[in-house]
Amino acid sequence: MTDQKIFGARVAALRKERNLSQKDLGAELGRSESWVSQVERGVLPVERLSTLQTLAKALDVSVLDLRSDAAEPAEDRPTEPSGALDGIRLALTGYPGIATLLDDSTPTDERPVEELRQHVARLWELAHASAFSEIGDELVTLIPMLERRVRRSTATDAEHEVLAQVYQVTAAVLERQDEPDAAWVASDRAIAAAGRSGQPLEVVAGTFRLAHTFLRVHRPEQAEYAASEAIRALQPRLDDGSLSIEGKSLYGALHLVRAVISSREGDRSSTHRWLDQARAVAAEVGPGRNDFGTEFGPANVEIHAVTASVDLGDAGMALDLADQIDSSALSAERRSRLLLDKARAYTQRRQVGEAVSALLEAEELAPEQIRSHPLARQAIRDLIQISRRTPADLQDLAQRATVA
Secondary structure (H helix, E strand, C coil): CCHHHHHHHHHHHHHHHCCCCHHHHHHHHCCCHHHHHHHHCCCCCCCCHHHHHHHHHHCCCCHHHHCCCCCCCHHHCCCCCCHHHHHHHHHHCCCCCHHHHHCCCCCCCCCCHHHHHHHHHHHHHHHHCCCHHHHHHHHHHHHHHHHHHHCCCCCCHHHHHHHHHHHHHHHHHHHHCCCHHHHHHHHHHHHHHHHHHCCHHHHHHHHHHHHHHHHHCCCHHHHHHHHHHHHHHHHHHHHCCCCCHHHHHHHHHHHHHHHHHHHHHCCHHHHHHHHHHHHHHHHHHCCCCCHHHCCCCHHHHHHHHHHHHHHCCCHHHHHHHHHCCCCCCCCHHHHHHHHHHHHHHHHHCCCHHHHHHHHHHHHHHCHHHHHHCHHHHHHHHHHHHHCCCCCHHHHHHHHHCCCC
């Protein structure tokens, strides 16, 4: 039984001890009977601390009695991280550029800034292709080089901007490879470097990465705060028409973060409100853009709508939405994510064959992502759990993803 289902069974048992129906408990929580049912069946996760506290109070137990540890289980991580990830973590360790602070004449890379920008664009291409090992090898040398460069007395705003962009790529890669602690460090450094560059949208982009990292470490309150504060900062420029198309991409992407938070919380009305606002912005931004590595646009909004539907337990709606999306112009990472969410929806409907096929197709597009993503690994475990006889291709996939 998965941790999510164990938690749901615990909620059901405590509810019955209090002689409450699902409808009664929902009323105490200000939630629907359906919400309680989905939590108890292990379909809907409860991650927000405030919701756990409210639920514990309604069940007359402490939060620790209800769930002793809200952090992700250790078994949700690959047992042996790649050497590239180890190298990135080392590159993030300690105070960067110490040698340059002690001696401003320390040798460093002298490539033109424009060449470095092109290098960053190439890194984003690798990230969207989920080529994490390749990108990791490059970041191991690039991060310390740029850190030394920006600490010289002659460092320019443009050099700080490039460093901010490199840290944004780093945060995205680490978050997708289930290394949220290191992603947190990279996001924070992206924001700091962006602040020194004098580029406010780079600061917002770093905050977007930070919000995603907060989601991965099960801190939805902090993710919500980061996203909403960034939205409030952009709102006046949007209202007066001075916000650039790149800024609108970030504004819309931040609404998608809020939609994910609300869907995981089981808040349907807020989920659809944030999705609708993102759709309106995406219609202005249009397809084919990838500002700040967000790939924000109409198709990506609909992929998030599929994700939200799965999180809300609406598997049928998720599959209907997925079939209407043309994701052919999006990156391998986004197309793989759509297939992962289809697999999760099929798993909720106990359609093992369809779910396994979707996971295998997703793995072909982005093998490193599917073998390390917590949601993919959770889906694999759930499929093993509900299969009467585990199919050979599912067994092989579980082995590649190091899922017991």
